[in-house]
Amino acid sequence: xxxxxxxxxxxxxxxxxxxxxxxxxxxxxxxxxxxxxxxxxxxxxxxxxxxxxxxxxxxxxxxxxxxxxxxxxxxxxxxxxxxxxxxxxxxxxxxxxxxxxxxxxxxxxxxxxxxxxxxxxxxxxxxxxxxxxxxxxxxxxxxxxxxxxxxxxxxxxxxxxxxxxxxxxxxxxxxxxxxxxxxxxxxxxxxxxxxxxxxxxxxxxxxxxxxxxxxxxxxxxxxxxxxxxxxxxxxxxxxxxxxxxxxxxxxxxxxxxxxxxxxxxxxxxxxxxxxxxxxxx
Numbered sequence: 001x002x003x004x005x006x007x008x009x010x011x012x013x014x015x016x017x018x019x020x021x022x023x024x025x026x027x028x029x030x031x032x033x034x035x036x037x038x039x040x041x042x043x044x045x046x047x048x049x050x051x052x053x054x055x056x057x058x059x060x061x062x063x064x065x066x067x068x069x070x071x072x073x074x075x076x077x078x079x080x081x082x083x084x085x086x087x088x089x090x091x092x093x094x095x096x097x098x099x100x101x102x103x104x105x106x107x108x109x110x111x112x113x114x115x116x117x118x119x120x121x122x123x124x125x126x127x128x129x130x131x132x133x134x135x136x137x138x139x140x141x142x143x144x145x146x147x148x149x150x151x152x153x154x155x156x157x158x159x160x161x162x163x164x165x166x167x168x169x170x171x172x173x174x175x176x177x178x179x180x181x182x183x184x185x186x187x188x189x190x191x192x193x194x195x196x197x198x199x200x201x202x203x204x205x206x207x208x209x210x211x212x213x214x215x216x217x218x219x220x221x222x223x224x225x226x227x228x229x230x231x232x233x234x235x236x237x238x239x240x241x242x243x244x245x246x247x248x249x250x251x252x253x254x255x256x257x258x259x260x261x262x263x264x265x266x267x268x269x270x271x272x273x274x275x276x277x278x279x280x281x
Contacts, residue, residue, distance in 0.1 A: 017130050022123035026052065029115045029210055031268050032239070033246060037261040039067035051108035052115045058087050059253050060103040062096070067257065070094065072105065104256055106249035109242050115210075122206040126199055133195045139188040211239025211266075239266070 029052055035044035042059075050057035050071050058072035068089065075086030075097055086097050087105060108115060148156055207214035213235060246264045254260050 013134075014127075014131060018123060018127040021127050021130070022119060025119045025123060025206060025210070026116075028207075028212065029119060032211060032266065033243065033264055034267050035262070035264050037259075037263060038069075039259065042067060042069045047106065051106065055108045055112040055114040057106045058089050058098070058103050059106060059249070059257075060089055060098050061257060067259075069106070104249055104252040107245040109245050118206065118209055122202055125202045129195050129199045129202070133192050133199075136188070136191050136195065140190050208235050209238050211235055211242070 030045065030048050033044075033048060035042075035047050038044065047057055047069050050069075054071055056072055057069055059067070059069045061067050068091070070089045070091040072090065073088045074084035075088060077085040079085060083100070085100050087100060087103050088095065088097050089103070142160065204214045208231075213232075243264075243266055250262055250264050253262055
């Protein structure tokens with residue numbers, strides 16, 4: 001029987017770093033769009049949660065429970081274009097199949113891809129770089145190796161535990177044989193600035209996909225006008241793709257269910273980046 005792997009402090013910080021980074025960008029992604037004037041019982045955050053995690057949601061009217069919007073999977077039968085003829089609505093203790101003509105499928109984007117996959121990939125890259133930076137910082141804290149007599153090894157371990165703990169003054173026994181100490185330089189280089197630039201670049205790719213303006217002031221001043229405008233256009237294009245899919249569903253819901261007041265809007269830092277308005281669709 002194999003022994004259970006012992007969880008180390010490093011393991012905990014690896015997981016904590018990734019989870020914090022992932023959740024930060026997930027919160028940003030979930031806050032881009034808001035559904036307004038929804039029927040009672042349907043919340044905007046639930047719709048966006050389904051789109052983030054699964055790339056689609058289904059809006060329908062249950063004969064016994066009025067309007068609902070839940071997670072969905074396509075049924076098994078399809079038409080000649082490969083489009084599902086039925087959709088399953090899935091909720092807590094709820095699983096029912098509906099004809100495609102009786103529901104509206106809300107897409108996260110034209111490919112029905114979940115935002116989760118993108119955030120997961122970029123969060124992993126950023127977390128790896130963050131932990132690499134932590135290791136580099138640690139190596140620069142003690143950029144040397146000591147050799148000493150065997151009887152003094154424990155004493156030096158205690159000294160470096162205090163160094164690692166940022167103790168301002170370290171005391172040792174006067175019997176410690178300092179003449180036996182040899183110091184070897186590891187030659188470690190401080191790479192945190194380069195790693196931070198790498199992190200900024202990866203983050204910029206993710207924020208561009210999510211539709212957030214992500215060019216900091218210093219960088220923007222170095223960009224020529226054409227480069228700055230091209231960056232803004234790319235940010236707007238990605239946001240519009242995702243907004244347009246929601247607007248299509250909004251119009252279908254209005255028409256199919258006679259709910260003219262339902263709308264979806266861009267909010268937060270994304271709002272000024274997109275030129276698409278509800279009247280454009």
